[in-house]
Amino acid sequence: MTSVELEIILKAGKILLSSGAEISRTEDTMNYIARAMNFKDLEAYVSNRGIFATAKKADGTEITRICNVPEVDINLSKIESVNALSRRVTQKNITIEEIESELNQIDTMSDYSFFWRLVAYTLGASGFSYAIGSSITDSIIAGIIGLILGVYMCTIKRILNSDVLITILGSILIALFGNLFIHFNIGSNLSVILLGAMIDIVPGVPFVNAIREYSQNNYNTGITLMMGALLTCISMAVGVAVVQS
Template sequence: MQSGNIGQEKRPDTLGTVLCAGKILLSSGAEIYRAEETMYRMAEAMHIEDMDAYVMNRGIFATAKVGGEGIQTRIVSVPDKEIDIGKIEEVNELSRDVCTHSKTLDYLSSSLKKIESRNHYGVMGRMLAYFLGAGGFSFAIGTSMRDSLCAGIVGSMIGLYLLFSQGRIKSRVLETILGSVLTAILGNLLVSLGIGVHLSYIIIGVMMDLVPGVAFVNSVREFSQNNFATGETLLISALLTCV
């Protein structure tokens, strides 16, 4: 009996595969309505009937009728957000492809696994983004090019720190606090060495990299969509991180 099962691959779960798309979208920074719409469209393309989903920023709850298997219920936990616009675009493109052309469940499952495991931004790319963000914000508030360069250097170090702390520090608030401490230490070091001049401008520029802007904007968006519970959760999380 056991030898007959050797080499057989487990068939992907239809409802679980559809919810995986919503999980990728939410964990990459997409709005809740976008995740809901994508899941419903994929469910229709996969011939899932009577699907009902309740989506929050940290979880997806869904029931549906799948083929002759009766009513199924799934609960999916969504990890902390790591903004990745590339993954959002790829899932949206996959959704359009599945809805337009007849695709198999295996194709959808394997495509989602590839998207989930893909990393669009390398270490150097992230450090460059933090460098430009911190330096640009510092220059925008009226400081000199010298202080902007210092802010960019500190910002790139913060980007490296955030990359290292990902998955190691579970609390986003604690991660931001430690990042702020590191910002102050590096900023003071550059000023003490005579490289930087105005410490406040350097720190303000770097701090803008740590502001949870996406969470705040998404909270306002959820309020406008009457998703008050999720909007309140995102807003409180953003405010606590800022404080």
């Protein structure tokens, strides 16, 4: 194994982790690519924020690489693209140069546009509010608040780096606008409006990944993900409590 080939395997793992993939999927994909390249001496340890990998060269010397994943931004398109690439690699109909080129293309793949993010925030809030029993009016209000939240979430990360503070301020924004709509007699049920809008910042992916890690006996990573998700939920509660009090 050469350092270039190890970098390719690490890059695939980093793209998966930074896009929100679970640890087990990342490890499996890295191992699939390594086996497809006829490597039997790859040892990789994957955590939710980094990858540690060691491999042996043909002359017996070892190569060690550490890959840091400082931020996770959910992108299912990148996860699916890397998975599709790994399937092609196992079929052995692609060269190392092609693998490296495609990984670079996936890594630089454009994220979801600002417009579609706002559409997702709006429909998510409105649809969930209606699903839990709100009226058409209340679900529309929840969608409007979700739209406002979407604008906030898409712009605030350029200013703040603290996820806890971002979540608290987002929850304050939701509760503030929800109470304003009720105050002006636009809407009737504050609870379903707030619940509908709050679904947009519920840490669903960390919860699901934490459960998957527990099922794979990765307890340390599972606890880390679960604690992060619980901290997000606490931050949401703090924001709403500040406004309601």
